[in-house]
Amino acid sequence: EFRANNTLPIIKLSLDDSFECCSIVFRTDPIPVFTLAVMGNCCGGADEESSEEKAQTKKSTAVSKTPGDAGSTEMATLPKEENEKKQPINDESDNETALKLLLLGSGESGKSTFFKRMLIRYGRGFLEDDRIEFVDSIFENTIESMKTLIHETQSYSEKEWDKLLDSNDEVADAAEFLEDFEEGGVTRKIAGAIKLLWNQDMIQATFAHRSDFQVPDCAEYFFGVVDRLATKDYCPTEQDILRCRDRTTGVTHETLLLADPPAKFEIYDVGGQRSERRAWVKIFQNVHAVLFVVAISEFDQLCFEDESTNRLEDSLSVFDLVINSRHFESTPICLLFNKMDLFAEKLKSGSKFTFNDADCPYEGDPTDSEEISEYVQSLFEARNKTDKAIITSFICAIDDSFNQLDDVLRVVIEENS
Numbered sequence: 102e103f104r105a106n107n108t109l110p111i112i113k114l115s116l117d118d119s120f121e122c123c124s125i126v127f128r129t130d131p132i133p134v135f136t137l138a139v140m141g142n143c144c145g146g147a148d149e150e151s152s153e154e155k156a157q158t159k160k161s162t163a164v165s166k167t168p169g170d171a172g173s174t175e176m177a178t179l180p181k182e183e184n185e186k187k188q189p190i191n192d193e194s195d196n197e198t199a200l201k202l203l204l205l206g207s208g209e210s211g212k213s214t215f216f217k218r219m220l221i222r223y224g225r226g227f228l229e230d231d232r233i234e235f236v237d238s239i240f241e242n243t244i245e246s247m248k249t250l251i252h253e254t255q256s257y258s259e260k261e262w263d264k265l266l267d268s269n270d271e272v273a274d275a276a277e278f279l280e281d282f283e284e285g286g287v288t289r290k291i292a293g294a295i296k297l298l299w300n301q302d303m304i305q306a307t308f309a310h311r312s313d314f315q316v317p318d319c320a321e322y323f324f325g326v327v328d329r330l331a332t333k334d335y336c337p338t339e340q341d342i343l344r345c346r347d348r349t350t351g352v353t354h355e356t357l358l359l360a361d362p363p364a365k366f367e368i369y370d371v372g373g374q375r376s377e378r379r380a381w382v383k384i385f386q387n388v389h390a391v392l393f394v395v396a397i398s399e400f401d402q403l404c405f406e407d408e409s410t411n412r413l414e415d416s417l418s419v420f421d422l423v424i425n426s427r428h429f430e431s432t433p434i435c436l437l438f439n440k441m442d443l444f445a446e447k448l449k450s451g452s453k454f455t456f457n458d459a460d461c462p463y464e465g466d467p468t469d470s471e472e473i474s475e476y477v478q479s480l481f482e483a484r485n486k487t488d489k490a491i492i493t494s495f496i497c498a499i500d501d502s503f504n505q506l507d508d509v510l511r512v513v514i515e516e517n518s
């Protein structure tokens with residue numbers, strides 16, 4: 102219970118025996134100083150520390166890392182790694198040793214979404230102030246996606262589109278209003294225009310062949326909740342945050358704590374687009390596991406960067422460099438095939454698997470998701486020129502019931518024991 106007046110706040114935590122650690126982040130200035138009373142078996146130990154010392158201890162815990170801390174996103178502030186020794190997790194002499202995890206993969210594969218998922222489950226999560234920081238990107242995702250659909254509809258079927266605008270003033274006004282819209286958030290008027298346009302058969306038809314142009318995967322989701330985005334004091338939900346598309350630049354890292362078995366991880370997220378990849382090597386030392394993310398649904402899409410390279414092909418080339426890199430000679434590699442929901446939807450809605458590897462063409466059923474995923478997995482495995490085993494998982498990072506996270510972390514611990 103936190104009271105805003107000057108009386109001492111009371112925070113009661115009921116922790117069961119298996120509870121190993123917890124952190125409380127105070128977003129107030131100044132940060133309040135607390136005395137910690139530990140009830141139960143270790144009560145005696147608490148008395149040996151003076152109250153001043155106790156206060157100091159708590160103060161430094163509280164300020165250790167605040168969300169939005171600029172230091173966590175700048176390359177220049179990454180820890181110096183040259184002299185670090187890679188430590189196995191079962192080294193009980195150093196409980197503070199963190200396992201370093203790198204999220205690598207092409208742009209839009211879902212690295213940051215996985216990173217956010219990890220933060221929600223094992224890290225500091227997203228407090229209200231953090232959530233608000235996503236609002237501008239969510240608004241941009243929503244408005245820009247509809248503008249793209251209007252533009253693509255216009256260029257694919259110009260005559261029919263003009264006919265529709267001539268015959269329907271409401272649609273014509275909505276399209277014109279959005280096309281001219283330069284800057285700002287989702288207002289009720291914008292939400293109304295987006296809903297109206299989203300209900301047009303022509304816009305739906307354009308969206309059905311979205312693999313031919315660049316529109317973020319979150320577009321449909323945000324069109325579906327656009328009324329909520331337009332409400333006063335809109336604050337993004339966890340699902341909104343997971344869906345939000347915001348291209349990563351530079352490197353971000355966060356601490357994660359696993360309860361069972363107790364372990365600490367330092368997870369690094371990087372930008373996956375080509376211009377970002379040259380920064381990766383700076384964090385390649387002393388890595389305990391690479392989590393390589395592939396968007397398996399992108400087999401028929403082209404790269405955002407050049408609009409000519411197939412995204413799966415790009416992902417295979419990047420994976421080839423990573424798995425065979427001398428930096429990762431003894432580093433476990435987890436291959437995470439992400440966006441399984443979109444992959445299944447795509448095949449179900451009639452898209453055929455048309456991707457073909459020159460050395461190993463696909464000869465199976467182009468609509469069978471199981472057969473196709475096995476084939477894609479084999480293509481990635483074929484790039485492995487080392488004798489390392491690849492740990493593979495098929496995931497959906499936006500799914501709330503996604504429960505493979507513990508498994509991924511436990512495998513990393515095992516591999517480093």
Ligand SMILES: Nc1nc2c(ncn2[C@@H]2O[C@H](COP(=O)(O)OP(=O)(O)OP(=O)(O)O)[C@@H](O)[C@H]2O)c(=O)[nH]1
Pocket residue numbers: 206207208209210211212213214215317318319343344345346347348349350371372373374439440441442443496497498499500
């Ligand atoms: N439907 C669906 N969308 C996903 C999934 N994983 C990620 N996304 C969406 O895909 C988009 C791109 O995901 P990001 O996490 O930003 O991709 P990234 O790999 O970090 O991209 P860069 O930062 O450019 O390297 C976001 O809008 C996510 O919400 C998934 O499993 N299913």
Ligand SMILES: [Mg+2]
Pocket residue numbers: 212213214347348349370371372373
């Ligand atoms: Mg990212």
